[in-house]
Every structure is written in structure tokens, then in C-alpha cells.
Amino acid sequence: MFGVVETLITALGKNSLIWHMKQKLLAEIRNMADSPDWGVREDAAAEIKKINDKFFLEYFSIWKKWVKDSNPNIRRAVEVGLLRIKKGFVPYALDLLEVLAYDSNLYVRKSCGPFALSHVCYKDSRSAFERLRKWMKIKDRNVRWNVAMSLGVWFGQTHPEESLKLLKILAKDKERFIWRAAA
Numbered sequence: 001m002f003g004v005v006e007t008l009i010t011a012l013g014k015n016s017l018i019w020h021m022k023q024k025l026l027a028e029i030r031n032m033a034d035s036p037d038w039g040v041r042e043d044a045a046a047e048i049k050k051i052n053d054k055f056f057l058e059y060f061s062i063w064k065k066w067v068k069d070s071n072p073n074i075r076r077a078v079e080v081g082l083l084r085i086k087k088g089f090v091p092y093a094l095d096l097l098e099v100l101a102y103d104s105n106l107y108v109r110k111s112c113g114p115f116a117l118s119h120v121c122y123k124d125s126r127s128a129f130e131r132l133r134k135w136m137k138i139k140d141r142n143v144r145w146n147v148a149m150s151l152g153v154w155f156g157q158t159h160p161e162e163s164l165k166l167l168k169i170l171a172k173d174k175e176r177f178i179w180r181a182a183a
Contacts, residue, residue, distance in 0.1 A: 026062065033077035041073060048081025056089050060096075067096050072105040079108065079116045090124035094131050101135065101146040113146030113181075118155040125159050129166075136166060141175055148181035 025047075032044035051059050066078045079100050085093045097120060100112050121128030135147050148170045150156065156163035170182035 029077070030074060034071060034073045041077065042080070044077045045080035045083075048077055049084050052081055052085055052089075056085065056092070060092055063096055064099075067099045072103070072108050075100060075103060075105070076108050076111050079111050082116055083119045085120055085123060087123045090120055090127050091131075093120045094127065098131075098135070098143075101143045102140050104142055109142060109146070113149030114153050117146055117150040118153045121150055121155040122158060125155070125162075128155065129159070129162055132166060136169060141177055144170060144173060144175075144178045145181045148178060152181070 029044050029047050032040050032047070035041050035044075048063075063078050063081075066074050069075055078096060082093045082096065097112065097117050100108060101117070103109055103112065121132070132147050132150070135143050138144065148167065151163040151167050151170075156167070167182045171179050173179045173182070
């Protein structure tokens with residue numbers, strides 16, 4: 001699906017001012033996301049939030065690449081940039097977070113389940129629970145940990161009945177890492 005920006009770029013070509021401005025903006029966000037200063041890294045995520053507020057679908061293909069970036073700071077910026085996602089885009093945001101749920105990097109993992117995943121799930125609980133039930137069956141321990149952590153905070157607390165059903169299953173997990181997250 002082409003968005004407004006992509007349609008203009010296609011019509012005008014890669015030599016267009018719009019295309020160059022978009023590339024410059026993305027380069028600046030990447031630089032900010034990789035700053036040694038935590039506040040600057042948070043500013044990068046805030047810029048992604050602003051983009052997502054109005055142009056999420058136009059940038060979705062870029063975020064799909066960034067969640068697989070070798071730099072954990074870039075991955076985390078996208079993750080935190082999803083916090084204000086609109087309800088209609090929750091399935092897309094969950095697609096991005098699914099990639100990040102596997103991430104073993106501590107900085108990325110700590111921001112995923114207990115923070116970004118919880119916030120995104122809160123916007124559309126039906127889609128979220130459907131997805132989380134599938135993720136619980138995935139063998140990767142980071143994915144199951146992120147599910148448990150998302151259910152123990154804001155999202156899970158606003159839907160306690162369904163969350164407790166899933167947490168009870170996760171609390172019986174063979175891996176201590178998982179059942180401790182569910183406790």
C-alpha cells in the first residue's frame with residue numbers, strides 16, 4: 001500500500017526534494033537513536049512517534065527494516081516509537097513487535113514486553129490477546145517472557161481476567177526465566 005509520501009516520491013522520482021528530505025530525516029533519527037546520551041535516544045523515539053501519528057503506513061516498510069537492524073539502539077527506537085500507535089494500526093505494530101519479542105539484547109528486551117508491547121496491546125485488546133495466545137506457544141524464551149511481562153503491567157492490569165488465564169499457563173513454564181516473569 002502506497003502512502004502519500006511514497007506516491008509523491010514515485011511520481012517525482014528519487015531526485016525529488018521530498019525524497020531527499022525524507023532520507024535526511026531518517027538519517028538524523030538514526031544518528032539520534034545511536035547517541036551515547038539516553039535523552040537524545042529518547043528524542044529519536046519521540047520523532048518516530050510523531051511520524052507514526054500521521055504517516056505510520058508510509059513508514060511501515062522502513063520500520064520493518066529497522067527492527068532487524070544490527071544496532072540495538074535503532075531497534076529500540078522503533079519499539080518505543082510505537083507507543084502512541086492508533087488502534088487501526090495495532091496489527092501492523094504487533095508485526096513489528098513480534099520481531100523484537102525474539103530479541104535477546106537486554107536494552108531492547110526491557111523495553112518490549114513490559115513497555116511497548118503492553119502499550120500497543122492496550123489499544124486493541126481483542127487483536128492483542130489473539131496474538132499473545134499464539135506467541136505463548138513459540139519455543140523462543142524471549143517471546144514468552146515478553147508475553148508474560150506485557151500481561152503483568154498496564155495492559156494486563158486493565159484486562160485481569162483474560163490476562164490471568166494466560167499468566168497461569170506461563171507460570172507453569174519449564175523455564176525459570178518465564179515463570180518468574182509470570183509470577
